Amino acid sequence: MKRFFAKDNFLFSGFDAHQRHKSLFVAGMIALLFLASSFTFVNALYAFADALGSLVSGSMDVMVYDLLRSVPLFLSCFMSIWGLLLFHAYFRNADEARRTRSLYKNSITILCFGGVNVLYILIGLAAGKFVSLIEGSPSPIYPLDAFLYSLLYIALGIFGLVYAKKLESKLPYVVPSRGPIVTKARFGYCFFVSIWMIIGFFCFWGFLLGLFIIDFEHGHLAYGIALLLVYLTNFCFLVVWEFYYNELKEEARKRVLLPLSIIALCVSVPVIAYYFIALGLNLDGPANIGFGVSPIAFAANLNIAGFILVAAPLIVAVTAFVKALVLRKKSKAE
Numbered sequence: 001m002k003r004f005f006a007k008d009n010f011l012f013s014g015f016d017a018h019q020r021h022k023s024l025f026v027a028g029m030i031a032l033l034f035l036a037s038s039f040t041f042v043n044a045l046y047a048f049a050d051a052l053g054s055l056v057s058g059s060m061d062v063m064v065y066d067l068l069r070s071v072p073l074f075l076s077c078f079m080s081i082w083g084l085l086l087f088h089a090y091f092r093n094a095d096e097a098r099r100t101r102s103l104y105k106n107s108i109t110i111l112c113f114g115g116v117n118v119l120y121i122l123i124g125l126a127a128g129k130f131v132s133l134i135e136g137s138p139s140p141i142y143p144l145d146a147f148l149y150s151l152l153y154i155a156l157g158i159f160g161l162v163y164a165k166k167l168e169s170k171l172p173y174v175v176p177s178r179g180p181i182v183t184k185a186r187f188g189y190c191f192f193v194s195i196w197m198i199i200g201f202f203c204f205w206g207f208l209l210g211l212f213i214i215d216f217e218h219g220h221l222a223y224g225i226a227l228l229l230v231y232l233t234n235f236c237f238l239v240v241w242e243f244y245y246n247e248l249k250e251e252a253r254k255r256v257l258l259p260l261s262i263i264a265l266c267v268s269v270p271v272i273a274y275y276f277i278a279l280g281l282n283l284d285g286p287a288n289i290g291f292g293v294s295p296i297a298f299a300a301n302l303n304i305a306g307f308i309l310v311a312a313p314l315i316v317a318v319t320a321f322v323k324a325l326v327l328r329k330k331s332k333a334e
Helices: 017-056 060-069 071-090 096-127 144-167 186-213 221-243 250-281 285-293 304-333
Strands: none
Touching: 017 060, 017 071, 017 186, 017 221, 060 071, 071 096, 071 144, 071 186, 096 144, 186 221, 186 304, 221 250, 221 285, 221 304, 250 285, 250 304
16 A cells, blocks of 8 residues: 555655645646536536427427526536546646746636627626526526636636746746656547546535435335446546545556556446446436436437446456556567
8 A cells, every 4th residue: 555655655755845836736726627517517417408308309409598698607618528628738848938828828728708798698698698697507507607707717817827928937947847748649548538537526515516416215226226336436536546646656656557457347337337237226227316316318218428437447457457467568669
């Protein structure tokens, strides 16, 4: 256990006080933006599910109205995820010129979408699309919360531009606060991270919501527990990867990846096996329990998205295990 958490394994072990504070700031912002992204993402999915329900029932005009009314929520979700990915990748690039370009580009993007959201809400109020600035659905103060949220992101975009212009050249960037992203695998890495973060959003709020809305009676106890375990396993894997593995030095990553992947396999296999046992005992579980927690994932008869959520921990564990074996084979060849 000591080799997993030895101080010398972590990037911050060689940092001075300023760099350690910066690393903690980055980790804190990632956690905060993950919470914001999860909340807006799940709410956006619920709004989209309502619109799909109107379409299925043949109410095209209601669907269009629901979608137009939910645009501020969709834009808030986009801004949250964009900000999260920005913090995730920006501090993992030691190339100062590339980081400056990235900061300019992303700050302008956030600024533009925040401005569009504010204008959309104001125009909607003027045109009568919104009855008032506080309608009470899908949140108690919607769309005021989306309006204020957009103003916050506009301020963040302005700060990013000012920082890029005035401070970037004056503050030396000695070492990345996180392990750098390999350029050759950048697209695949970013795609994988994006999908996994979306699954993380699902599972984080799915677990929290499930604790309060799942009916553990009427024969649903086993399936309800199984679904919560799947959500919790996905979320925990993401936390370990984001806040432990990403903070390790390259040599330490190679050492701990194999034992970590074995632990992940030992956790994911029993959880998934228990899920399918519980599903076999309650075939109506996805429709009665899963749909209430994640309507998009369990809306269709085949529940394909639901099965992706269930299989995700095993996919991550197997991928990590294969990668660990490949790295070990390369190190022996060298």
